[in-house]
Amino acid sequence: xxxxxxxxxxxxxxxxxxxxxxxxxxxxxxxxxxxxxxxxxxxxxxxxxxxxxxxxxxxxxxxxxxxxxxxxxxxxxxxxxxxxxxxxxxxxxxxxxxxxxxxxxxxxxxxxxxxxxxxxxxxxxxxxxxxxxxxxxxxxxxxxxxxxxxxxxxxxxxxxxxxxxxxxxxxxxxxxxxxxxxxxxxxxxxxxxxxxxxxxxxxxxxxxxxxxxxxxxxxxxxxxxxxxxxxxxxxxxxxxxxxxxxxxxxxxxxxxxxxxxxxxxxxxxxxxxxxxxxxxxxxxxxxxxxxxxxxxxxxxxxxxxxxxxxxxxxxxxxxxxxxxxxxxxxxxxxxxxxxxxxxxxxxxxxxxxxxxxxxxxxxxxxxxxxxxxxxxxxxx
Numbered sequence: 255x256x257x258x259x260x261x262x263x264x265x266x267x268x269x270x271x272x273x274x275x276x277x278x279x280x281x282x283x284x285x286x287x288x289x290x291x292x293x294x295x296x297x298x299x300x301x302x303x304x305x306x307x308x309x310x311x312x313x314x315x316x317x318x319x320x321x322x323x324x325x326x327x328x329x330x331x332x333x334x335x336x337x338x339x340x341x342x343x344x345x346x347x348x349x350x351x352x353x354x355x356x357x358x359x360x361x362x363x364x365x366x367x368x369x370x371x372x373x374x375x376x377x378x379x380x381x382x383x384x385x386x387x388x389x390x391x392x393x394x395x396x397x398x399x400x401x402x403x404x405x406x407x408x409x410x411x412x413x414x415x416x417x418x419x420x421x422x423x424x425x426x427x428x429x430x431x432x433x434x435x436x437x438x439x440x441x442x443x444x445x446x447x448x449x450x451x452x453x454x455x456x457x458x459x460x461x462x463x464x465x466x467x468x469x470x471x472x473x474x475x476x477x478x479x480x481x482x483x484x485x486x487x488x489x490x491x492x493x494x495x496x497x498x499x500x501x502x503x504x505x506x507x508x509x510x511x512x513x514x515x516x517x518x519x520x521x522x523x524x525x526x527x528x529x530x531x532x533x534x535x536x537x538x539x540x541x542x543x544x545x546x547x548x549x550x551x552x553x554x555x556x557x558x559x560x561x562x563x564x565x566x567x568x569x570x571x572x573x574x575x576x577x578x579x580x581x582x583x584x585x586x587x588x589x590x591x592x593x594x595x596x597x598x599x600x601x602x603x604x605x606x607x608x609x610x611x612x613x614x615x616x617x618x619x620x621x622x623x624x625x626x627x628x629x630x631x632x633x634x
Contacts, residue, residue: 258573259573259574259575260573260574260575260615260619260622260623261575261612261614261615262574262575262576262609262610262611262612262615262619262623263575263576263577263608263609263610264458264553264610264611264612265407265408265410265435265458265553265554265577265608265610266577266610267457267458267463268457268458268459268460268461268612269460269612269614270457270460270461270462270505271460271461271508271509271512273508273512274460274461274462274505274508274509274512275505277504277505277508278462278501278502278504278505279501280504281299281302281500281501281504282501299498299500302500302503302504302507303323303498303500303503303504304318305504305507306323306503306504306506306507306508306510307319307321307507308507309507309508309510309511309514310467310506310507310510311469312510312511312514313437313438313510313511313513313514314433314437314442314443314444314452314454314469315442315443315444315445315446316444316445316469317472319472320469320470320471320472320475321467321468321469322467322468322470322490322491322493322494323465323466323467323468323490323494323498323499323503323506324453324465324466324467324468324494325464325465325466326455326456326457326463326464326465326466327356327358327432327433327434327453327454327455327458327466328358329466329483330453330454330466330467330468331356331358331359331362331401331430331432331453332358332362332483333468333480333482333483333493333494334401334430334451334453334468334470334480335349335359335362335363335366335399335401335430336362336365336366336481336483337480337481337482337483338398338399338428338430338451338474338479338480338481339366339371339398339399340481341479341480341481343477343478343479344398344479346396346397346398347370347371347372347396347398348371348372348373348374348394348396348397348398349363349366349371349372349373349374349397349398349399349400349401350373350374350376350389350392350393350397350399350400350401351363351373351374351375351376351400351401351402352375352376352377352378352384352402352403353375353376353377353378353591353595354378354382354406354408354409354411354591354592354595354596355401355402355403355432356403356407356432356434357591358432359401359403359432360591363375363401372396374392376388376389376392376402377595378595378596379596379597380596380597381411381545381546381547381596382406382409382411382544382545382546382592382596383411383546383549384402384413386414386417386418386421389418389421390421390425393421393422393425393427397425397427398427398428399422399427399428399429399430399450400418400421400422400427400428400429400430401430401431401432402415402418402429402430402431402432403431403432403433403434403435404431404432404433404435404436404437404440404442405433405434405435405436405439405440405551406435406545406592407434407435408556408590408592408593408608409544409545409546409550409554409556409592409593409596409608410435410545410550410551410553410554410555410556410610411545411546411549411550412436412440412546412549412550412551414549415431415442415447415449416446416447416448418447419446419447419448419449420448422448422450423448428450428451428474429447429448429449429450429451430449430450430451430452430453431447431449431451431452431453432453433452433453433454434453434454434455434458435458435551435554436551437452437454437458437459437513438454438458438459438460438509438510438513438517439459439513439517439520439521439551439552439553440517440551441517444469449469449471450470450471450473450474451468451469451470451471451474452468452469453466453467453468453469454466454467454468456502456505456506456509459509459510459513460509460512460513460612460613461505461506461508461509461510462501462502462505462506462509464499464502465499465502465503465505465506466506467506470493475491475493480493482494482495484496516613520613521552523613524552524553524611524612524613524615525552525553527611527615527616527617527619527620528552528553528554528555528611530617530620531555531609531611531620531623531624532555532557534624535555535557535559535624535627536557538559538627538628538631539560540559540560541557541558541559541560542557542558543555543556543557543558544556544557544558544593544596544598544606545596553610553611553612554608554609554610554611555608555609555610555611556593556606556607556608556609557606557607557609558598558602558605558606559605559606559607559627559631560605561605561631562605562606562607562627562630562631563604563605563634564578564604564605564606564607565578565604566630566634567607567626567627567630567634570630570634571626571630574622574623574626576607576608576609576623577607577608577609577610578590578604578606578607578608589603589604590603590606593606607627609623
């Protein structure tokens with residue numbers, strides 16, 4: 255990344271922490287053994303994997319043997335949804351999710367719908383909140399699982415996962431949670447939330463791309479109730495075969511360790527910048543925050559500004575990285591499906607900007623962004 259870039263799109267991806275890069279490099283250059291080998295050189299790689307499981311589990315309050323490594327949250331979500339739905343022992347055919355979920359969830363659910371599963375998509379209100387009573391009413395005797403995210407990637411809205419977990423546990427249905435935007439930023443105890451499966455990605459918390467984790471409650475794996483997507487050499491207890499990507503796994507573990515240790519420090523720093531930025535932007539006539547202003551993660555601002563074409567702003571200000579939606583669809587010039595589900599029309603959704611602050615950002619970065627936005631409003 256060029257030094258001149260002001261990077262404020264941390265919900266899309268984060269820069270890799272220098273300490274993590276050091277760990278990754280050592281497993282590419284010196285400790286490159288295959289973790290499945292029996293000799294001592296391979297055992298050193300296996301030790302790195304075990305350590306990464308410990309650090310990943312510690313971050314979310316799980317046990318190390320409940321953590322499995324994937325290529326990222328998209329694979330984890332596919333594994334969770336298809337793996338539970340398509341296992342022969344799970345005969346139920348009804349799944350509940352939400353219209354504002356990440357495309358990885360929505361597209362997987364659309365696929366399951368195409369092969370005979372019934373999917374209900376919960377609506378959200380104008381602030382992006384779901385109705386828990388509506389969720390409860392949708393659950394039937396044929397409901398297999400509920401799949402709802404922890405933190406929305408576009409608005410930062412935080413779902414009440416503890417209450418969702420209470421509902422799913424009482425109804426005896428699985429609760430799959432996309433934790434991608436929350437893990438590493440917010441504390442969580444997986445057992446207190448009654449989450450059965452949680453997915454997360456390394457590159458959202460200053461770790462490498464191409465690696466992620468999935469927590470699967472032991473009750474599922476012990477009873478063999480989830481179907482593997484990838485078969486082969488039997489790695490990860492047969493749930494995710496393939497040669498271990500030791501450098502990236504070690505990097506993910508280190509990123510989880512750093513996130514656990516520095517979470518509160520990062521929150522204090524980022525939240526201070528968010529409050530300053532939000533206060534300044536809301537002085538613009540007609541501007542308003544998209545999403546719940548109280549139940550929202552501390553690093554994300556999604557703001558509507560009248561007459562503000564986010565596509566043009568992003569194109570003009572090439573030295574500032576911000577977004578007009580999810581990175582998975584950012585190349586498409588179309589309004590955000592999240593904002594449309596919240597009731598914005600196409601034009602207002604296109605006039606909205608997502609800013610996601612990271613631990614490396616400074617007040618000077620925020621001040622420059624504010625000035626650029628004001629200049630754009632005055633000149634375009």
